[in-house]
Amino acid sequence: MSDFNVVGKSGNFDKTLVDKLIGRLDYADDRMPGKKLFTRALLTPYAHAEVVRVDKSAAEAIPGVKAITSVECCPVFTRNVRYGQQDIAAVAAVDPETAARGVAALEVEYDVKPHIIDPDEAAEPGADHTGVWEDTNVRTAEIPMRGDVEAGMDEADQIIEVTAGWSNYWQHRELEPRSCVAQWVGDHLYIWTTSQNPFGQRAGLTGRLVERLPDYTQPEGEAPVQRAMPMHKIHLVSHGSGSGHGNKHFNEWLSIASTLSDFSGMPVTYHLNREEQHCGESTHQNGGKITLKVGVKDDGTITALDSTITADGCGNGATTALGMQFPLQWTFKVPNAHFKGIDVATNKPKRGPWRCVADPPGDAIMSLALDKVAAEIGMNPLDFRLKNLMEPDMVQYETGLPFASMGVRECFEKAAEAVNWNQNWHAPGERTLDDGRKHGMGISGHIDSHGQMSAPCGAILHLTKDGHCLINPGQSHCAGSINAFAVIVAETLGMKYDDVSIGEWGNTDVTSEGGSEGGSTQTITLGSAYYEAAMDARNEAFEIAAEWMGVEPDELDAEDGVIFEKNNRDNSRTWQEVAGRFRWPIIGKGHSWEKRLRRPLNNWDVGDECEVRGQLAAAIEIAVDTETGHIEILKFANAIDNGMTINYHGFMNSTYGGCEIMHGQMMNYEQVIDHGSGLTLNPNMWQNSHVTSMDINPEGYTAIAVESDDHCGTYGCKGVGEPQVSSIACLSNAFYNATGVWIDSLPITPDKVLKALGKA
Amino acid sequence: MPEKEMTEEKRQLSRRQFIRNAGIVVGGTAVGSSILLSACGEDVTTTVTKTETVTTDVAKYVSPFDGQEFDTLAALEAHITDKYLEDPDVIEKLKYVDPFTGEEFDSLAALKTHIEENYIEVAPAEPIEGLVEMTVNGKKRSFVDLKPYSSLMFVLREKLGLFGTKDGCSMGECGTCTVIMNGKTVYSCLALAVECDGAEIETIEAQSDGVTLNAAQQKLYEQSAVQCGYCVPGIVMSATSLMRNVNNPTLNQIKEAISGHQCTCGNLNVYLQALAGLDMEVRR
C-alpha cells in the first residue's frame, strides 16, 4: 500500500541475513565444543507394549557412557508403548556413537501386545484395542446442526454423495532436527534450544522437572519434598531455529537432556538423529477421509451438506476430525449443514501440528470431494466454488461474528488468473500436449482456521540516545516474524527500517513473553504488541521533540527518520537529533490486542468481537506422462490473503516456499509403516523426501498477496504460515482434469498414477 | 649398514609425519605456530628445531671430503672420524657447512659448537598413534585423539567449534554439512575425519570476513533469499564451488549444483532464482 513507508516494502531485508549467509547465526547446539555430552535414545521395536524392566548395567559399564535415563526416572518416557520407535530411554556419552553403543546395551523386557496401523481396521467393531484410549479405538463428535439439512436437501435439484480417501502421513522432517543443550549450574537450569515458543517451553519444563533443593535433606520416614521447577530458575535461549512448522513447540527433548545433565553433572546436547526425529516424540501430519453428501441446484448453488470426516488420531490419540471440517464449515455459504468427526486411535507415531494438525489435510479431502461434486454436475470447479463462497458482509454461521477481512474470492480469482485458468481449463481428459503428455488444471482453497490473534504476549523496545531503536522479541528466529516486528516498529516510529535493530531475542531472561510462532499468529499478535510498544516510546519522544520544536506533541508526525510538524514540514528534526536530547534511553512497552475490530466494518463497531482468518487458494497446471507416471508441474500459483504484506521478503520467500512444500506433499512425503511390525520403514530424508532442485521449475511458481486489509490486525495484517501450504488437493484435482481418473490419496506417486491408469 | 642405523630406518617417518611429531614433541607448541627445522630428507631419522626461523627446507649435513650427505651431525662426525684423518692441510681447504643457513666453518668442532649453540637437536619422536592433520580454512590443524568413527562434520563442529557447518541428518541425505575438500564439495558427515589426513578443507567460515561476502553469498544477499537459514551454509558452499568453476552459471547448472541439498522451508526455488539472477516478486 502506498500509504506506508516501511510496511510491505521490498528492500527491508532479514535482520539476520548476513549471519545466516556466513554461518554465524547460532542454532541450538552450536556451542560448547568439546565440553558437552551427546545423547541417543532407545526406540522401541514394538508398536504396542508395556515396558516391564530396563536393565542399564551393561550400558553403564561402557567407557564413555556418563548418564542413562529411562522410564523409571525421566518425566518424558512412559511404560506404555503406543507406537513403534517410541523413545523409552536415553544415554548420554562422550560422543554420539558411544551413546548409541550405550543404547544398544540396554536390556529391555516388554510385554508385547497387538498393534493396529490401519485406522479402518482399528475402527472395525471387535478390533484389538490399540491401548491409546480406555476401552475404545473410536471417538465421535459433532457440530450442532446448522439449519435443517433434510429440508435443504429437499430444495436441491440433485443430491450427490462422494468420498475422498486417506491423505499423507509424515513427519515434518525439519532440516534442523529437535535439538538443545542443557546444563545445570547449581539449582538453575540453562537451556539453548530450537523453539517456536521459548516461553511456552519454559512453562512446560516447570511441570516436567523437579526443583533442585541443594540444602535439603529428606527427613527420615517422610516422603521427599518435590516441587515443580520454578520458572525463574530456568534460563532458556533460542536464537536460530530451523524450519519449525509446529514440531518445535514442545519440550520432550529438553526434558531428556536436562535429566541427563542432572545425572552427569555436565552439559548435555540432544540433537535428534533422523529416526528419533521421524518417530520418537515428534508429531506428524496425518490425513483423513471424508464422506460428503451435498444437495445442489442446477446452477451449482449448494443447499445443504452433510459431512463426516474420519481422522487417524495415532498413538497419542489426537482428536482432530472435527477440526478438519473447518475449511468446509467456514468457506462456503451453506445454510443447512451437518459436520461430524470420527477419530480413530491407531499405533502410529504421534499426530500433531505440521502447519496445523487439521486444516491442510482437511482441505486435501474437502477440495477433492468438492471437485467430485463439480464433476458430477458438470461444472467448472472454479465456478462451482465462486458460486458458493462466503461473502465479506456475512457472519460466520456458528460464531455469529463478522470477518475482519475476507479475501478468499480474490485468492481464487488471482490464483486462477496466474495459470490462465479460463483459457486452459478443459473437460477432464480432453487435452493432450504436443509431446503426448496429458494436460491438467486444478484448484483448491479455503478459509483457514489460522492467521488470528493468539495468547496475550508483550513487547519491549528501547530508543537509544543515538537515534536507533532496539527491539528484543521474546521469540526465536525461525519463520522471520522478527523482521515483521522491525517493520511494524519502523513504520510506527517513522524511522528507517535500518535504524531498527534486533538486540537479544528468544531469551527468557531478558525479553518479554513473545507467545508462539505457530498457528500463523506471530505477526498479528506479537506485531500488535510491538505497535503498542512503538507508540508508547513515540509518545514520550514526541514530547521531547515538541518542546524543542515549539509545538504540541499531537501536531507532530514522523516518517523516514524525520520528526516533523504536520502543518509545516520545514519544522523538523531527525530522530538522531531528538534522541540527542533524551535524558535517558526511552523504553516502550506494549501488549498484544484482543480479537476485536479496530476500525468499523459494515454494521460493526470498533471493539466488536470478530473473526480473523487466513484465506488462500492455489491453482496448478500439470503435464502427466501416462507411460512413466511422472507428473510435471508447469505452473503453480499460491495466492494468500495476508490482510496486508508487512515483511515483504519474508512473505515472498515463504509463499514461494509454500509452492515448493506443497509440491513435496503432493508428490513425495510419506512415512511408510510396516503393518506387520508396526515400524516406520523410512525414517530418513531421502525416501521420505522434500523435492530437490532438479524437480523444481522456479519460473513456474507464482507468489500472490491478496491484501484484504484486516480490520483487526496491525496495519491490516493477519497470519500466513498455515495458509501458504494448505492447498494440496489442487494436484489431485488437476490429475483428474488431465486423465478423467481420480486418485483419492496423496502423495500422487508414479506407481499410483500407473495403477490408476490401469498400467500397473 | 650399522645395526643402529637399521633400527632407525625401521622407524623412518615421512617428512610430513615427522613435522607433526616434532611440532608436538619439541616445546609442545601447536603445529602451525611452532618453528621447525629438519635435518632430514624424505626419510627422517633426526630432528633439529630452532625456534626463531620458519623453514621446511630439506637439510643435510655434507661431508666436505666426499660430498656424502648425512641426516645428523653425529652421523657426519662418525663418517669423518671413520674415514678421514684430521689433516690440517686438507682441512684448511675444506669447509663444514651449517645445512640450515649455509654458514661455513673450518672444522667439524667449530660446526659442532655452532650447531649446539643455535639449534636444539632432538631424537626423532615416536610416531604418535592416530595423529591426523588437515588444513582447515588455511590453518593447519592436528588431532591426536580422533575416534576412527568420528566424521569430519563432528570434528569441525565439536573439536574446532566451526558451527557454521550444520548437522541436518548425519547420513548424507540433506547437504547441510557440505564443505569443500581438496577443491570439491563433500558431505562432511560422510567423510571419516581420520581419512581427511592431509586434506585441505574449507568451511562456510572461510567464505566471508563478515564484511565482504563471496559471490554466491552476495547473490543470495541481494534478494534476501533466506528463510530459517539452516540449509544456507551448505547451499552457499555448493554454490561457491560452482561459481569458482563456472562463470555465470545457467539455471540448470545451479539446479545440478544444489541438487544434493534439502530445504524444508521450501526455499530451494528461491535460491535458484536468486543465484540465477531471476526477478522475484510478490504479485499484488
Ligand code: FES
Ligand atoms: S548432515 Fe550431512 S548430508 Fe545431512
Ligand code: FES
Ligand atoms: S531455509 Fe529453512 S531449511 Fe532451508
